[in-house]
Amino acid sequence: MKSRILYRLRNLFAHRAMVLMYHRVATPASDVWDIAVAPDRFEQHLQVLRKHYSVIPLQQLTASLRNGSVPNQGVAITFDDGYADNYQIAKPLLEKYELPATFFISSAHINQVKEFWWDELERLLLFTEQLPQQLALQVAGHQLEFNLEQESVLNPELQQRHSHWKASTPPVSLRSSLYLKLYTLLKPLLYLQQQHLLQQLKEWAGVRPDVRTEYKCMTLDQLKDMTSSGLLSVGIHTSTHPALASHTAYVQQKEMEGNKQFLEQTLNTRVTILAYPYGDHNEDSVAIAESLSLEAAFTTEAKLIRKNSHRYRLGRFQVQNWAAKEFSKKLNYWFNIAK
Ligand SMILES: [Zn+2]
Numbered sequence: 001m002k003s004r005i006l007y008r009l010r011n012l013f014a015h016r017a018m019v020l021m022y023h024r025v026a027t028p029a030s031d032v033w034d035i036a037v038a039p040d041r042f043e044q045h046l047q048v049l050r051k052h053y054s055v056i057p058l059q060q061l062t063a064s065l066r067n068g069s070v071p072n073q074g075v076a077i078t079f080d081d082g083y084a085d086n087y088q089i090a091k092p093l094l095e096k097y098e099l100p101a102t103f104f105i106s107s108a109h110i111n112q113v114k115e116f117w118w119d120e121l122e123r124l125l126l127f128t129e130q131l132p133q134q135l136a137l138q139v140a141g142h143q144l145e146f147n148l149e150q151e152s153v154l155n156p157e158l159q160q161r162h163s164h165w166k167a168s169t170p171p172v173s174l175r176s177s178l179y180l181k182l183y184t185l186l187k188p189l190l191y192l193q194q195q196h197l198l199q200q201l202k203e204w205a206g207v208r209p210d211v212r213t214e215y216k217c218m219t220l221d222q223l224k225d226m227t228s229s230g231l232l233s234v235g236i237h238t239s240t241h242p243a244l245a246s247h248t249a250y251v252q253q254k255e256m257e258g259n260k261q262f263l264e265q266t267l268n269t270r271v272t273i274l275a276y277p278y279g280d281h282n283e284d285s286v287a288i289a290e291s292l293s294l295e296a297a298f299t300t301e302a303k304l305i306r307k308n309s310h311r312y313r314l315g316r317f318q319v320q321n322w323a324a325k326e327f328s329k330k331l332n333y334w335f336n337i338a339k
Helices: 002-013 039-052 058-066 084-096 117-127 156-164 174-186 191-205 220-226 249-267 283-291 324-337
Strands: 018-022 074-081 101-105 134-139 142-147 232-236 273-275 296-298
Touching: 018 324, 039 084, 039 324, 058 074, 058 101, 058 232, 058 273, 074 084, 084 101, 084 220, 101 273, 117 156, 117 174, 117 191, 134 174, 134 191, 142 174, 156 174, 174 191, 220 232, 220 249, 232 249, 249 283, 283 296
Parallel strands: 018 074, 074 101, 101 232, 232 273, 273 296
Antiparallel strands: 134 142
């Protein structure tokens, strides 16, 4: 009992830092994965951070970790994927409050007139007005049969339900249930397989390959301008955003190295920090991160950074669309209660 109390006390006073994970600053029609923070809310977060915390560049945090220490109560801001709203909305706000942030960029999506596969799947299944009732699809050796019954037609009530649904809660319709099934089947596949299946689904649905403006990724010019002021930096997020642990070491190496080279050549700078797509990684991913001499690699596991944290399995905390008060409460809770 006594040693347990001592352990807790030691933990409480040990230096620890926190890395926040954002994806989008936007108000999309739906947000199944809870990854969008409204612009006004994001500004409130920055005000809280500026007033009560010491926000440090991610590189500073990982460099001190390498030297065996952690800036106490330091907070670093990160963004994953490379949505255009990061450039259009997050960048000016970060600059306004002079707060550094690191953007993990999936390079195959830069300059592409294409949505991420999970966004396209969401639009296709949850918001297409009319879908065929029956779906029969071969996915990676798995024969998927699904009947949408009366939900083949999207009525306003169903559309409303979908716009509020979160994938962390049970499906609210047959369409959302089909979305989850397909998401789970597509996630471990290679990019080209995912694109091929999406193409089949689009043909089945009879929809055109439109790209919604608010779901676009950054252009090459926007990416180049991200780091121009020196306040913001970029990190590795692989070329095509695969779930790394589902793939061979060869594929993982190509994905990480290709992305690193692209970013370094495009931005004329060294890029040595990685965030695993979906936080997904295995022993191979860690070994490759080491062989590429990366400084650090981040997962999506909600845990603090301590001086003994494994530098290729560092945690981050996902921020949701909270108002200032709730955001403050979360930060306080994470710093004091979290592992
Ligand atoms: Zn990602």
